[in-house]
Amino acid sequence: MSRERVYAIVDGVFTELWTVADFIWHHPEIAHTEHQSMRVLAETLERHGFVVQRGVAGFPTAFRADIHVKEGAPTVAFLAEYDALPEIGHACGHNLIGTAAVGAGVALARLAKEAGGNVCVIGCPAEEVPPPVKVAMHERGAFSGVDLAMYLHGSDRTTAGGRSLALDTLDMRFRGKASHAAAGPERGRSALDAAVLCMHAIELLREHVPSDMRIHGIITNGGQAPNVVPEFAALRYLVRGPTRAVVDAVVPRVIRCAQAAALATDTEVEIENVGKYWDKLNVPALNAALLEEAAAAGALDVREPPEGAASNDVGAVTYAVPTATLNVKLVPDGVSAHSVEFRDAAGGEPGQKALRFGAKAMAATGWRFLADEAFRERVRGEHRAAVARARS
Ligand SMILES: [Zn+2]
Structure with missing residues (x-):
């Protein structure tokens, strides 16, 4: 298993990753103005060999970074977000979402040839405000060729799945x-x-x-x-x-x-x-694998998703592509996002832990999807069933 190799790569680039997360945290930019945040994420990916397209789908602060090793092979995407909230700053921890996607992307890219698939990081701006940018990005082809999408979010627990309305x-x-x-x-x-x-x-x-x-x-x-x-x-x-x-x-x-x-x-x-x-469609086999990898990587407080649900612009993507959110423990039980406590955690030591564990877990799950055909087919089958159920 390449779990240890994934970990070694993430640990090896961790200082660089945290520098980026820390920079974004200290330079909070609200929806559609995330120019500096996009720049540091895209430049990091370029340093690690990704080909980056900026301003995709008509959004100046959206990007797509690809490592293409094999035509027709499956492609794993890690979704980055990096917009802040007005006044309060990175109280939703998007500095970690962006950087975890980059970290997972860099780690999986190094193993992509061996795993037999392609890797991309898709930079999705303006998550915090309507209209939903990921819906438009999806309609305009920014997710084309993607077979699996994953992203990280900070939380009061480590969990995968959960509902989104x-x-x-x-x-x-x-x-x-x-x-x-x-x-x-x-x-x-x-x-x-x-x-x-x-x-x-x-x-x-x-x-x-x-x-x-x-x-x-x-x-x-x-x-x-x-x-x-x-x-x-x-x-x-x-x-x-x-x-x-x-x-x-x-x-x-x-x-x-x-x-x-x-x-x-x-x-x-x-x-x-x-x-x-759109609501978020869950793929149980994918969520289980991601959570297993998060626990193996050291994520804290692994348990079931909470009952309540809000909405997220990734929903439309989940109807087209098997997608999973990894929520990683960042704040004490019951502390919600968009609070000062959440913001301070995202810029401090809890944020470092969430970033390290999250990047490792997503990269390891990506490896499994690319290298293990039986797992890949199971994920695809469950996704098809979820789409059919939602449309019936
Ligand atoms: Zn938020």
């Missing part, structure tokens, strides 16, 4: 007619009334949708002044469900809540679907 983001903009709210309310038509009525209708709709849906929203514009009948009001709602098909069935009903509210209040509504996220 399909999601539509709806912006609903209501337009009415302004008037003096005391002197001439009968001349006005309140856009805020429409928004409030729409929220009520959505609350009533809840009873009649699958119970595992999550529908939640805010008033993004509630009017201009209390003595003016609001001529404009807006809502942003997130409609989430277990599968893309379930969300597709419910979204038109949410839209009708907005249309009904506009009709009742004599206002107009304009609805924009800002971004569609």
